[in-house]
Amino acid sequence: MDLNLDAPHSMGTTIIGVTYNGGVVLGADSRTSTGMYVANRASDKITQLTDNVYVCRSGSAADSQVVSDYVRYFLHQHTIQLGQPATVKVSANLIRMLAYNNKNMLQTGLIVGGWDKYEGGKIYGIPLGGTVVEQPFAIGGSGSSYLYGFFDQAWKENMTKEEAEQLVVKAVSLAIARDGASGGVVRTVIINSEGVTRNFYPGDKLQLWHEELEPQNSLLDILNAASPEPMAM
Amino acid sequence: LPVWFSINADYFFLQFTIPIDNGDSVKTAEADSQRTLYPYVTGTSIVAIKYKDGVLMASDMGGSYGSTLRYKNIERMKAIGKHSLLGASGEISDFQEILRYLDELVLNDNMWDDGNSLGPKEVHNYLTRVMYNRRNKFNPLWNTLVLGGVKNGESYLGMVSMIGVSFEDNHVATGFGNHLARPILRDEWHADLSFEDGVKLLEKCMRVLLYRDRSAINKLQIAKITEEGVTVSQPYSLKTFWEFKAFNNPTAGAEGSW
Numbered sequence: 373m374d375l376n377l378d379a380p381h382s383m384g385t386t387i388i389g390v391t392y393n394g395g396v397v398l399g400a401d402s403r404t405s406t407g408m409y410v411a412n413r414a415s416d417k418i419t420q421l422t423d424n425v426y427v428c429r430s431g432s433a434a435d436s437q438v439v440s441d442y443v444r445y446f447l448h449q450h451t452i453q454l455g456q457p458a459t460v461k462v463s464a465n466l467i468r469m470l471a472y473n474n475k476n477m478l479q480t481g482l483i484v485g486g487w488d489k490y491e492g493g494k495i496y497g498i499p500l501g502g503t504v505v506e507q508p509f510a511i512g513g514s515g516s517s518y519l520y521g522f523f524d525q526a527w528k529e530n531m532t533k534e535e536a537e538q539l540v541v542k543a544v545s546l547a548i549a550r551d552g553a554s555g556g557v558v559r560t561v562i563i564n565s566e567g568v569t570r571n572f573y574p575g576d577k578l579q580l581w582h583e584e585l586e587p588q589n590s591l592l593d594i595l596n597a598a599s600p601e602p603m604a605m
Numbered sequence: 606l607p608v609w610f611s612i613n614a615d616y617f618f619l620q621f622t623i624p625i626d627n628g629d630s631v632k633t634a635e636a637d638s639q640r641t642l643y644p645y646v647t648g649t650s651i652v653a654i655k656y657k658d659g660v661l662m663a664s665d666m667g668g669s670y671g672s673t674l675r676y677k678n679i680e681r682m683k684a685i686g687k688h689s690l691l692g693a694s695g696e697i698s699d700f701q702e703i704l705r706y707l708d709e710l711v712l713n714d715n716m717w718d719d720g721n722s723l724g725p726k727e728v729h730n731y732l733t734r735v736m737y738n739r740r741n742k743f744n745p746l747w748n749t750l751v752l753g754g755v756k757n758g759e760s761y762l763g764m765v766s767m768i769g770v771s772f773e774d775n776h777v778a779t780g781f782g783n784h785l786a787r788p789i790l791r792d793e794w795h796a797d798l799s800f801e802d803g804v805k806l807l808e809k810c811m812r813v814l815l816y817r818d819r820s821a822i823n824k825l826q827i828a829k830i831t832e833e834g835v836t837v838s839q840p841y842s843l844k845t846f847w848e849f850k851a852f853n854n855p856t857a858g859a860e861g862s863w
Contacts, residue, residue: 472698476642497676501645503698505668505676520673 384553386515386544387417387428389485390527391508392536395493395564396485399540400428401515401548402556413556422447423568425463425486426561430513431500436480439470460486464496464504472502481512487563515547515554522546537562537571545578644696644747646670648681649820650782651692651751652810654794655760655775656803659831660753662692663807665814666840667822674822682828684835686711688756689725690828691732694779695748695767703746706735725754725761729771737769749779755832778810781818786810800829812843 388399400417403410417429419440425447429436443466447458450466464484471478484496497510509527511519522543531539537560544558558573576587588594646668653662668676681700682692685707693700710731714723729752739745745767753762763773776790789810798806804827814821823845828837856862 468698468701472702475645475698499646499670499675501696501698503646503668503696503701505679505697507676507678517673520675 384515384551385417385430385513386519386547386551386554387430387481387483387512388516388519388540388543389428389483389495389497389510390531390536390540391493391495392531392533394533395487395562396495397533397536397540398426398428398483398485398561398563399537399544400513400559401544401554402559403554404433405553410555415556416559418559418561420444421463421484422451422458422486424457424488424563425460425484426563426568427463427467428483428485428512429480430482431480432478435478436482439467439478439480439482442470443467457488459488459490460484460494460496461488461491464498464506467498468502468504471498475500475502483510483512485561485563487565489565493564511543513554515544515551518547518550519543533562533564541573542579545573546581548575548578549581549584644699646676646697647747647820648679648694648697648700649818650778650780650786650814651681651694651749652778652782652786652790652807652814653692653751653753653762653776654790654798654803654806655753655762655796656798656800658800659755659760659829660690660762661800661803661807662690662751662753662828662830663811663825664692664694664828665811665822665825667820667824668697669820672819674820677822677824678840680826680837682826682837684830684837685728685752685754686714686723687834688722688830689728689752689754690830690835691728692751692753692779692828693748696746699746699748703732703735703748703750707731724756725752725763726756728752728754729761729763729765729773733765733769733771736765736767737771740767740769751777751779753830755830758832781814781821782810785813785817789813808843812845815843815845 384403384405386401390397398418402413402415404412404415419427419429421427421444427440429440446466447463451458467482467484481500482498484498487493495507495510497505497507509523511523526539540560541558548554557575558578560571562569648668649665651662651664653660662682664681666677666679667674668679679697682690683704685691711723732750732752736746747767749767750765762777764777765771776794778786793806807827811825815823823842824840826838826840828835
């Protein structure tokens with residue numbers, strides 16, 4: 373079985389950005405793969421651009437990192453010149469500029485999310501090709517295929533911060549269950565007028581889904597805990 | 606990888622020694638020819654007709670990502686200046702870029718402050734030049750554009766494709782609309798349609814597209830442009846009909862199940 377360790381690092385990924393009443397919640401899984409091998413099982417795909425704007429990265433790890441680095445650099449200069457925090461819209465447009473003008477070379481889908489004093493919490497989806505779409509919520513990455521139906525049913529406007537984060541964690545967790553390219557932990561970043569909060573949900577603490585079993589230390593524990601004839605049919 | 610292979614970040618007034626992607630095609634034997642190879646997020650048909658007071662245009666609000674109906678709130682028709690309405694099918698990022706070009710065009714037109722403003726003919730001509738020149742460089746904007754407008758009482762309706770084919774007509778359609786809507790329009794369009802008849806005619810076309818175009822979604826807008834200006838309707842859905850007797854249990858009595 374060929375692991376193909378020369379394959380480019382790709383973040384199969386599940387990424388999500390959701391607005392709620394007061395800000396945004398960004399979420400992502402943590403798996404980076406090189407072909408079939410998991411190069412990093414605890415990556416951080418939610419990257420800071422400014423104090424108030426973060427971006428979820430999917431697709432080619434290298435491409436998304438270099439785009440983020442350029443935009444962070446540009447935004448730093450922009451913030452100095454502007455004299456106040458950059459808006460989410462400006463951040464999204466800078467990403468769009470790089471994504472669109474290099475569409476032949478780049479292979480990365482991004483979700484920009486943040487909070488600014490003019491528009492509040494905003495989410496912008498920037499898929500392959502460099503289209504910008506402002507959305508109340510956005511999903512991306514290979515794992516998102518399994519979430520279209522879920523969000524069609526579960527999404528509602530004006531959620532609270534807790535509801536929004538729970539929705540994001542549930543969704544990433546469901547995607548991880550079915551997408552081989554997604555896995556590991558669920559990371560979330562909540563951005564609102566008060567600031568930024570990072571959360572971490574390890575894989576073994578997530579809700580169990582269909583045909584998933586409660587993790588054990590060993591079979592021996594099961595055998596010992598059970599009644600006298602555990603191996604009998 | 607060769608040292609020149611890096612992304613274009615030349616837009617932020619900085620000194621970079623990175624080669625600029627100016628849209629030209631083949632550079633060197635090594636260089637990947639700079640061309641748009643395929644679209645990613647696409648809009649489907651636009652249908653438009655001339656009517657009594659101007660032009661009516663219809664489009665759905667879908668942005669497809671391959672076979673996935675990924676975005677369901679994309680506005681594919683936009684007002685340009687005072688006298689024109691632009692509808693686009695094809696790659697949405699290219700449409701967004703075209704809107705930026707047109708923004709600049711309209712801004713410069715306004716800056717003359719001479720009481721004149723760009724009419725639909727001029728905008729259509731500009732777009733034709735842009736699309737054709739990009740095609741010549743093997744780096745097309747992957748869109749088919751519909752340009753409608755009214756200026757000084759004269760209605761105008763034209764189309765430009767991604768290869769620069771450009772023409773005017775009384776009714777136009779892009780993509781699937783060419784095959785499904787235009788035959789209906791050829792039969793039922795006539796000069797001086799009322800607003801109501803025009804809308805009903807467009808809705809007839811859009812309903813057929815909804816039945817028969819896989820990338821169509823049931824959420825559409827109809828835009829109107831008259832001497833007064835542009836109005837784009839709120840998004841709405843069309844009723845569909847499924848109660849043909851033949852649809853109900855079509856395989857009864859058939860051998861096998863087809």
